[in-house]
Amino acid sequence: MIDRARSDRILQPIRRGIYAIAEADLDQRRAVRLGGKVACLSALRRNRVWAGLDTRLHVCVRRGAHDLHTADASRVGRPAETPRSDTNFVADPGVPRVHWQRSATPDLSTGPSNHRDWLMPPLVSLRQAVLCQSEEHAIASIDSALRTGFVTADQVGLLFRHLPRRLQHLRAEIDPAADSGNETIVRVRLRRAGFVVETQFPLPGTSPFDLLIDGVLPLDVDSRQWHSDDAQISWDFDKVLASFGAGLPSLRILPRHIHQLWPETLAVIRRTVSEAKELRDFRRGAN
Ligand SMILES: [Zn+2]
Incomplete structure (x- = not known):
């Protein structure tokens, strides 16, 4: 069946034993080709959550992952003639920012929709985005994640329990009333x-x-x-x-x-x- 779907171009090979459906977008293909999942800023941006000014692809790979096809993933990206917009979140070409998965955050990844094979769960992605950005962009991402319903207020409490002490002061600066x-x-x-x-x-x-x-x-x-x-x-x-x-x-x-x-x-x-x-x-x- 897989061979037939491939010859009919319904499935395309991405990596050994992994196939993409025709609708898979460039971020999804690049992340999986590299051996990881769409994560951090890239996961936020595709959910219309503020993700700062860094338009690289952010990918999370398993701890100890090897055989990263970084060069393949670097060559492609949003075509220059396609303008960025509210609905075009696709990352720019270039070397992706690779995050290494932490082992001890199971309580950040609970929930039925949190086990996609190409996407990191919302709270894990938000935590990565807070650590990956400047403080002001990190606050903006949390404001935006709350406003859009990407995470709940309770989950933000959980997020801060998994953030280092040096970032705890950000909590007092959060205000989800912000429009942007x-x-x-x-x-x-x-x-x-x-x-x-x-x-x-x-x-x-x-x-x-x-x-x-x-x-x-x-x-x-x-x-x-x-x-x-x-x-x-x-x-x-x-x-x-x-x-x-x-x-x-x-x-x-x-x-x-x-x-x-x-x-x-x-x-x-x-x-x-x-x-x-x-x-x-x-x-x-x-x-
Ligand atoms: Zn990142």
């Missing part, structure tokens, strides 16, 4: 810089702002990197007008202001907050 990973990163950076940051700040007549900084500056973090339709742009203009109308001039930033121009962006936020406070105090004094 980028929003989490801005919130974490601003709080660590000493600002008081409220999330999901409501303003009459418009949708809530992602963040309110020091009680005076509403800030929206625009994560729509790939598409922005006319209706959304029109709504964004309305929102700016609404905030000025309420006496709270707002800012709106894009991913590149966070990941490429943060010092400049932070300087603008600092100055705007400072001047907004002066204005607020002046008005209070005038009354």
Whole structure:
């Protein structure tokens, strides 16, 4: 039957004794070809959970695994002409990041859906992703995993029991109300810089702002990197007008202001907050 399925191209050989169905995507094929499972950031990203900026394939192999077909797995990846999008999570070509499976985490891998032969279980992948990223991206991945239902709040408790002491302080910084990973990163950076940051700040007549900084500056973090339709742009203009109308001039930033121009962006936020406070105090004094 296997021979027949192969000749009909229903099954394709991936590795000795292992076959892929035609629908298997590139990440799945590369991970199995390499002798492992899709893991860490790659497992998160295919579930639409925030997985930072590292677009390599992350694979987990058994402890002591050998005969890793790393060169084969390095050659292929997302074609350059296929733009990355919310639904195109396929990793870029290049050497995959290989994780070695821990032996003693059975309680992170329980559950009926957790035994796929090509994918690491959600909580194991999330733990790998926390260890594999910077602190701010790790917090963003946990926020996102909670928001999307990838893991439950109880499971996050379990996750922290399996994280090293040096990362326990991250728990206090988690807030699943964040709309996006980028929003989490801005919130974490601003709080660590000493600002008081409220999330999901409501303003009459418009949708809530992602963040309110020091009680005076509403800030929206625009994560729509790939598409922005006319209706959304029109709504964004309305929102700016609404905030000025309420006496709270707002800012709106894009991913590149966070990941490429943060010092400049932070300087603008600092100055705007400072001047907004002066204005607020002046008005209070005038009354
Ligand atoms: Zn990783």
